[in-house]
Amino acid sequence: MSAVTEPSRLATNKPSFVVCEGNEAAAIGVGLSRPDVVAVYPITPQSSLVEHLSQMIADGRLRADLMNVEGEHAVMCGLQGVALAGGRTFTATCGPGLAFMFEPYVRTPGLRLPMVASLVTRDLLSPQCVWGGQQDAMVVRDAGWIQMYCETVQEILDTTVMAYKIAEHRDVMLPINVCHDGNYLSFGVTRVEVPDQQEVDDFLGPPNVNWHIALDPSRPMGVDPLTGGAGGAGPRNFVRYRKGQVRGMQNALRVIREVHAAWGEKFGRYHAPLVEEYRLDDADTALVTIGSMTGAAKDAVDIARDKGEAVGLIKIKTFRPFPLQAMVAALAKVKRIGVVDRSVSFGWNCGPVYQETLGALYHTGKSIPVISFIGGLAGADITVEHFARAIALTRELQWGRDPNEPVWLNEND
Amino acid sequence: MHETHEVRIHGRGGQGAVLACSILAHALIDEGKHAVAIPSFGFERRGAPVAAFLRFDSAPIRAMTNVYHPDCVVCIDPTVPRTVDIFAGMKPGGTVVLTTKEKLADLKFPDFVARIGLCDAVGIALSIYRKPVTNAVMLGAFARTSGLLTLAALKEALQQMDFRDAGLSENLSAAERGYNETNVHDVHDVQKVAHAAAVA
Numbered sequence: 001m002s003a004v005t006e007p008s009r010l011a012t013n014k015p016s017f018v019v020c021e022g023n024e025a026a027a028i029g030v031g032l033s034r035p036d037v038v039a040v041y042p043i044t045p046q047s048s049l050v051e052h053l054s055q056m057i058a059d060g061r062l063r064a065d066l067m068n069v070e071g072e073h074a075v076m077c078g079l080q081g082v083a084l085a086g087g088r089t090f091t092a093t094c095g096p097g098l099a100f101m102f103e104p105y106v107r108t109p110g111l112r113l114p115m116v117a118s119l120v121t122r123d124l125l126s127p128q129c130v131w132g133g134q135q136d137a138m139v140v141r142d143a144g145w146i147q148m149y150c151e152t153v154q155e156i157l158d159t160t161v162m163a164y165k166i167a168e169h170r171d172v173m174l175p176i177n178v179c180h181d182g183n184y185l186s187f188g189v190t191r192v193e194v195p196d197q198q199e200v201d202d203f204l205g206p207p208n209v210n211w212h213i214a215l216d217p218s219r220p221m222g223v224d225p226l227t228g229g230a231g232g233a234g235p236r237n238f239v240r241y242r243k244g245q246v247r248g249m250q251n252a253l254r255v256i257r258e259v260h261a262a263w264g265e266k267f268g269r270y271h272a273p274l275v276e277e278y279r280l281d282d283a284d285t286a287l288v289t290i291g292s293m294t295g296a297a298k299d300a301v302d303i304a305r306d307k308g309e310a311v312g313l314i315k316i317k318t319f320r321p322f323p324l325q326a327m328v329a330a331l332a333k334v335k336r337i338g339v340v341d342r343s344v345s346f347g348w349n350c351g352p353v354y355q356e357t358l359g360a361l362y363h364t365g366k367s368i369p370v371i372s373f374i375g376g377l378a379g380a381d382i383t384v385e386h387f388a389r390a391i392a393l394t395r396e397l398q399w400g401r402d403p404n405e406p407v408w409l410n411e412n413d
Numbered sequence: 414m415h416e417t418h419e420v421r422i423h424g425r426g427g428q429g430a431v432l433a434c435s436i437l438a439h440a441l442i443d444e445g446k447h448a449v450a451i452p453s454f455g456f457e458r459r460g461a462p463v464a465a466f467l468r469f470d471s472a473p474i475r476a477m478t479n480v481y482h483p484d485c486v487v488c489i490d491p492t493v494p495r496t497v498d499i500f501a502g503m504k505p506g507g508t509v510v511l512t513t514k515e516k517l518a519d520l521k522f523p524d525f526v527a528r529i530g531l532c533d534a535v536g537i538a539l540s541i542y543r544k545p546v547t548n549a550v551m552l553g554a555f556a557r558t559s560g561l562l563t564l565a566a567l568k569e570a571l572q573q574m575d576f577r578d579a580g581l582s583e584n585l586s587a588a589e590r591g592y593n594e595t596n597v598h599d600v601h602d603v604q605k606v607a608h609a610a611a612v613a
Contacts, residue, residue, distance in 0.1 A: 019439045184477045189435045189450040191442045295475030383478050
């Protein structure tokens with residue numbers, strides 16, 4: 001991908017727009033958030049994101065240290081050191097890179113380090129593929145990181161900045177993955193509003209790292225202690241750490257809402273923080289979507305509406321922590337649901353979002369039929385026509401026609 | 414009433430089809446339209462057939478998907494049509510812009526094509542860059558054939574780009590020559606073709 005931005009525009013202090021791909025929008029959001037250290041290792045389809053960041057640092061448009069390290073494991077280890085020293089950090093990865101990062105990656109939430117990292121989601125191997133899919137993000141959905149999935153290129157930029165405010169909130173203090181779909185969002189080029197740097201500075205305020213465990217020679221402290229086991233204070237200490245982590249995740253549901261509302265007030269762009277309901281109020285049938293597929297799904301909903309069908313849509317933005325209340329409120333409105341996943345739950349013979357939607361459905365106190373649709377694996381497209389088919393099959397549930405197994409949308413493409 | 418225009422650009426890796434799509438999006442957005450450019454993707458190999466997609470409209474565009482039913486096909490490489498069906502899925506009454514040295518009478522087009530723009534983009538590119546990099550030339554040819562974009566807007570967008578392989582003045586002159594040296598042929602009455610398709 002070639003850069004199609006105008007460097008000079010970022011140097012001015014006026015709100016402006018650029019025409020850029022999703023990866024560049026993420027890089028611009030990172031630049032506006034003024035991280036102290038960016039550590040990177042390139043991997044498709046994330047590479048152009050770190051190329052844009054490297055260029056911004058080389059040009060002096062972003063005053064950060066760039067750590068060009070030997071692999072993703074070193075990326076995360078290095079950034080843990082930076083965060084423990086009080087620095088604001090950024091990295092981005094996906095797929096096999098995330099797999100290589102896994103060991104320090106899962107330690108980060110327990111260390112309560114408020115990092116922000118883009119996941120430019122990619123399907124997992126094998127078979128060999130280098131293209132988009134959300135399997136990588138879904139594999140780590142219980143690693144303790146917050147996960148927010150973007151629908152549009154603009155939302156990538158906005159969410160990247162918001163992520164720092166959410167992660168660094170003292171009631172949260174957890175790392176965040178801002179997820180955007182490899183290929184369709186990472187390389188999709190469109191118009192993006194770039195907020196004014198001063199306004200972003202005002203919005204974010206000074207970096208608020210985890211000062212409690214920040215390394216400080218005048219205040220020596222053991223960080224990441226050995227605890228747990230079955231004796232002494234171990235069990236209760238370990239539970240205390242884990243409960244704190246879980247509480248931080250639950251607090252994040254409130255903080256994510258507050259930060260999205262504050263962003264809307266300041267910049268005029270209101271993104272649904274947890275769950276978006278689209279044409280749902282008088283709907284009897286709904287699709288559940290996540291990520292960049294949602295735009296085409298909304299088009300398909302509009303077409304169904306034009307035919308007089310009472311169809312709506314529920315989009316999940318925040319998947320971790322799972323927005324239980326918001327999902328229950330949305331699911332309670334409809335009689336039948338089709339959940340569209342861009343990944344697979346190998347254990348349950350369905351998509352992961354489908355499985356979790358069933359979990360939320362229990363809390364509505366009613367049992368309604370739900371179909372699992374799986375599409376867009378390994379770079380496959382989910383078009384308006386695919387969604388039209390998903391809507392038609394979901395509506396057929398009212399006549400008792402339930403496939404009782406996942407529908408693979410690209411099976412005959 | 415708004416109408417979504419869908420464009421598909423065919424080329425080979427290294428000719429800049431994907432970048433051309435971005436430049437088009439840039440130019441159209443600067444003219445106040447909504448536009449989304451999406452590249453098809455494979456392993457980025459020089460010489461392999463590639464395609465890039467563009468949607469634009471006066472209304473916002475939500476679908477981040479490839480284009481399957483283009484109303485305009487631009488082919489920036491003269492040999493790609495031998496291996497790729499560049500007309501696949503085209504809407505009736507569509508526009509095709511080709512780089513070729515041939516005359517219209519020596520070429521065959523499907524019946525549903527209504528307007529054809531022909532430009533010897535390889536020849537122009539060789540004289541400007543000494544390389545057959547045809548993307549800027551073909552952007553000029555697209556502007557001329559489709560009438561959906563002015564040459565001035567295209568040149569304005571080119572001026573905003575960072576180019577890796579060529580200078581701005583070369584690219585501006587390539588776009589201008591593409592615009593001026595494209596022969597546009599209306600081969601069918603668009604209404605008739607659309608009507609025939611509706612009847613069929």
